[in-house]
Amino acid sequence: MLNNVQPCGIGFRDEVNQVRTARPLDGPEPTAAFWRAHREGAPIALRTSGTTGGARTIVRSTSSWTGSFGPLIEHLGLHADDRMWVPGPLDSTMNLFSACLSEAAGAAWSPRPEEASWATLTPSALARALGTRPPMKVLVAGDGLPPALWERATGLGWSVVHYYGAAELSLVALGRHGQDLRPFESVEIDTVDDRIWVRSPWLADGYLDADGPGALRRREDGFATVGDRGRLDAGLLRVWGRAGAITTAGATVELAPLQAALAAHARGEVVLLGLPHPELGQVLAAATTSRDDLVTVRGWARRNLSGPRRPRVWRVVPRLPRTAAGKVDLHRLAEELAR
Known part of the structure; x- marks a missing residue:
């Protein structure tokens, strides 16, 4: 059993300050609100969907995203003349992350697939797109990408990059599919009792509601978990999913x-x-x-x-x-x- 594991609600005094300064990105132009907060050095507040528990509001610095953009853009080969198809709503952190990533690369993004060279899709959305869209490059997240689906997509000419992450942890591991995930830039992974712990510059600060339910737990050594289960073996991260x-x-x-x-x-x-x-x-x-x-x-x-x-x-x-x-x-x- 691990000692000194703490929930990551924001304490009372910090909470008052965060409520005053954290910028909710739930308006009509969330990417513009993100970059405005970034210029002003203000934290942002992101509302989760509550699919793995109660809905909650995550507080993070904008640099916990922007700092990861450069290495990810380089890995993907994302260019200013690219166009990213982001079909889901931007109140999903996965989709908002991709839209802001595209803008950081100088690329365009759109909720429509026309003229897109890149796409951000869940595995199920990728499976549907294979039969309806011409081949493109795709960043897959949201759920584990089965190797068989990766093989099917690449066999049809698609270029597929898969990542594992969480709203609280941001990007954790990157690879071709769910059986080929390696720690992302500046990310350390520790699996204890088959639970995934992460230490990186990309972690969220915590939740606005200090007394509310939250998946994020942090150890004194800076490692944090959202309860996902898996194992790091020979440099490869096997993710089994949320406990x-x-x-x-x-x-x-x-x-x-x-x-x-x-x-x-x-x-x-x-x-x-x-x-x-x-x-x-x-x-x-x-x-x-x-x-x-x-x-x-x-x-x-x-x-x-x-x-x-x-x-x-x-x-x-x-x-x-x-x-x-x-x-x-x-x-x-x-x-x-x-x-």
């Missing part, structure tokens, strides 16, 4: 590593969640986006999993419900599977 568990028949089942094991045998997406059960409390359910994956993954689970770790409900959901930020909406999915 989560269900209790079924009195047994606790951690979803992230189990979902990662199932997804390794699928070409599409696999999502695990708990559904209410009158006798067991919850029952483990699995949704796949492909009927072929349902057969393959279910067969693997039957051979390799037992007891409460084997999903009891299996469904094909070709189009998983999404939040505005492009993440799987687990609440809507649970409602859909319970019908």
Whole structure:
């Protein structure tokens, strides 16, 4: 067990100052508000979607983004004559980050794909785009990018870069896909008890609401975590996802590593969640986006999993419900599977 781990709400005196100075970027021109705050040295306040817990307001310095722009622009080869397609809303930190990144490179960005040379997409959005758009360069984030989807995209002429990060941690690791992630510039990663801890100049300061719920925890040595689980092995970061568990028949089942094991045998997406059960409390359910994956993954689970770790409900959901930020909406999915 780790000692000296603290939640990262902003203390009372600091909170008063941050409330007065932190700039919310929820207006009609959030990138302009970002650069204005940057010029004036003011912190910014970013509202999260609350998809992995309660919605909260993150406070960070603008330099915790802009300092990472140069190395990332160089890695991507992003130029002033490029045009970035950012299809999602800018109240998503992933999309706002990409829009500001484009402007830092002198490039244009647009919510529409016409004439775009680059795109910022989630893995599911990339899968949909492969059949409808000509090849382009794409920065993928939001969820882990399966190697099979990377192979499919590159085989069709797309150039794909994948990164792992979080709203509180910013960019953590970069690579070709979810099995090829290496620490980004100036990022140190420590995995303790299969939990990902990060120390870098790109971390957020904390939350405006010091007493409210928040995923960010910080150690005295400067490492911080949002609860994501994974392991750093031989320089490669394996990310299993946000810590989560269900209790079924009195047994606790951690979803992230189990979902990662199932997804390794699928070409599409696999999502695990708990559904209410009158006798067991919850029952483990699995949704796949492909009927072929349902057969393959279910067969693997039957051979390799037992007891409460084997999903009891299996469904094909070709189009998983999404939040505005492009993440799987687990609440809507649970409602859909319970019908």
